[in-house]
Amino acid sequence: MIGTSKKEYWFIRVCIVGLHHIAPLCIAYCVLLVCIYGFKATTYRFPLLVETGAILEALFYFAVYVPHNRYIQRETAHPPAPAREERKQLFALCNDNITNCEGYLRKWFLGAEIEEIKRENVKEFLLWAFFNRGGLPGDDDDELEEYVSATEKLLGRPIQEGRGSAKPLRLTLDGVDMLHRSLIWYFCVGFVDLLTFIKLRYHGFHFHRTSFSRFFSIWPLRPYSYLTSQHSPAKHTTYWHRAHTSKTKLPVVFLHGIGIGLYPYTNFLSELNSSQGLETSNPNDQVGIIAIEIMPVSFRITHAALSREALCAEITSIVRKHFGDQKFVLSSHSYGTVISTHLLAYPPLAEQIGPVVLIDPVSIMLHLPDVAYNFTRRQPVHANEFQLYYFASMDSGVAHTLARHFFWNENILWKKDLIFHKTTVSLGGQDLIVNTEAVGQYLSEPISGFESRYAASASSSRTLIDIDKSTEIDSGLRNRGNDTPAESDDEQGEEEWKNRPWRGDGIDVLWFSGLDHAQVFDKPATRRRLINCIRAYCEDTD
Incomplete structure (x- = not known):
């Protein structure tokens, strides 16, 4: 995510204007040629490459974008309402x-x-x-x-009878707002995809593709991905894998967020896989990593987002193929934390999930309007907001996923869902999507009696004693335990949780006061804090 300076503002606005007007200019040029030259328009006046590109852009708009836009406006099939x-x-x-x-x-x-x-x-x-x-x-x-x-x-007051002029944000009932993407943009996405392929392969990861029959199910095409002989056991889900050979450490599963795929995370993944991270000189003591690719939110034209059950089943098949029934560390970023929420409640895999690392989570406190409003309805003003609006919110795959496959009451994550897992949550103080102050404050407080009772009633395999123990751990994190001096009233204020040291038990919060959404991955120092947490969790096999 870029910053909010004037230079960045004008840079992103120029990029958006340029990319967004390629197709209209190409269509206008083709129409003008036909109007002026008639059948002679087939003889080119500009270099052949330019006129060919203009024709292809015009054809792509009418043959792909227009029908695709109509298709994704169809109503969704909502899941049954809870009892x-x-x-x-x-x-x-x-x-x-x-x-x-x-x-x-x-x-x-x-x-x-x-x-x-x-x-x-x-x-x-x-x-x-x-x-x-x-x-x-x-x-x-x-x-x-x-x-x-x-x-x-x-x-604190009555709500008036009748109906006013206000219209609610109802994400899965409202229309799907999207903007056209040019062929040039998709060529850029394909180039970044190639860079990701090269970089991850260089750092020891192996790509696992789907079957050849699905080659044309994604645009831009990925011909280089078929250079690998490794196959995904899942029908739709591709991923990168590094073999797990350690008998004393836990492997890692990583789920990315909305964006251009795994490219923004390549440094993070490679550093996890470096001599300064989880790798040792002993080839029989290597920590395995699986990085799942979620194509519907990766700026591609591809299949619709899978249902909660289907995606969990595919990820389970991938994990079982490489890690068997071994426990693993689950790490995810942004939209990936929604998938983590599903996996934590998915019986075939939930028991294998050990410690959890949630980075810029959008699933915690999802009942608040901030995530839905900031991502889909806010009118952009600053450079980072324009970047989010045009390149993410208005992407067809992202827009369709959020407007037709994002059911908030399935995706919300509560503390009660984490009390059986050692958990670290990373938050940025300048996050333009998540209300990180509310999330951090919620996580820093002991679990409420109501939520504890709800957790007990929702879990048939856990006992209330376990819940009470986890509540004590969370409370101990709030009070910093009995092994430290008593804190002053000022230190115990509402901001205290931002400076609390990482302990590695219960729920920990890493607070990055000056960082926006996803910026924690940009610098080695901030990435290192995340990597250190994951490394400690991998060493902890209890």
Whole structure:
């Protein structure tokens, strides 16, 4: 992620204007040629390469973009709504973690005045959020009234009857907003993909491809990937792998975020794989790494995002192929933390997951409007916001994934889901997507009694004693234990958690005050803090 300086602002604006207007200019040029020269337009006036490119860009727009845009606007098939008791528990968890109800409502209603958010508007939002549908309340009206009444208590005043002009953000019901990408852009993506292939191969990773029959299922094409003889056991999911030979350490599974694939993480992965990281001089004591590729959020034209169950099943087959039933460290960044949330609740693989490292997590406190609003609805002002808006939010694959396959109540991650795992969460103080202050504050507090009871009722294989023990560990992290001097009142203020040393038990927070989303991967010093955590977890086989 770039910064917010004026130079970066003008740089990103020029890049966006240039890339976005390639197709319109090419179409206008082709139309002008036909209008002026008729059939003689087939004889070129500019160099052949230029006119060929213009024709290809025009054809790509009408033959690919236009039908693709229509295709991804189709309505999604929402998962079944949770049972009533599950909805009530989820609603209570959300309400228990809202500090500014008016700001919460206004942001979910796209900045509308609070007077325009009336009872029927709130019900419309709640139907999407907790019932996975739109339409009229119908038989669910009594339950909705309970939720509206609870919201009124949180708000501190009654919500007016009727319907106002406010429109809620309902991600999977609203239209899919996307912008055209030129052929030149996809050639750039293909070139970066080639650089990723070369760099990871140089650092000892092996690419595992899907079958030849799926060669044309992704654009830009990846011909160099078929130079490998390694096959993925999954139908859709490709990945990079480094063999695990250690008998005393845990291997690592890494899930990337929205972006141009694994390229922004190549330094991170190679340093994990270096003599200063997890590698030793003994070839029989090497730590294995699997880096999963999530193509629908990697600026490609490819298959739609897989369902939660399908993707978990494919990742499970990959992990079992290389690591068997051995425990592993699960590390993920941004959108990858959503997939981590699914894996933590996926019985065939959940028991194998050991320590967890979540970097710039979008899944924690997902009931707050910040992630959905900042990624999909915010009008960009600064350079980093324009970069996020054009290159990520408006990409067709990303937009389709978020608008048609991102069901927040499946993707949200609570502390109760982490209490059986040693966990490190990395947060940037300048994150333009995640409300990191709210996330850090939530993680730094002991698990609430309600959430502890919810965890106990949701887990049949764990005991309440285990939960209480984990709660004590989390509380011990908050108070820094009995082996350190008592802290002053100032040190125990709400900012104390930002400077808390990493301990490696319970839930740890790494706070990078000056970093934006994904910038932790940019510099060796900040990457090293993450690598040190993962290295310590790999050494810990308890």
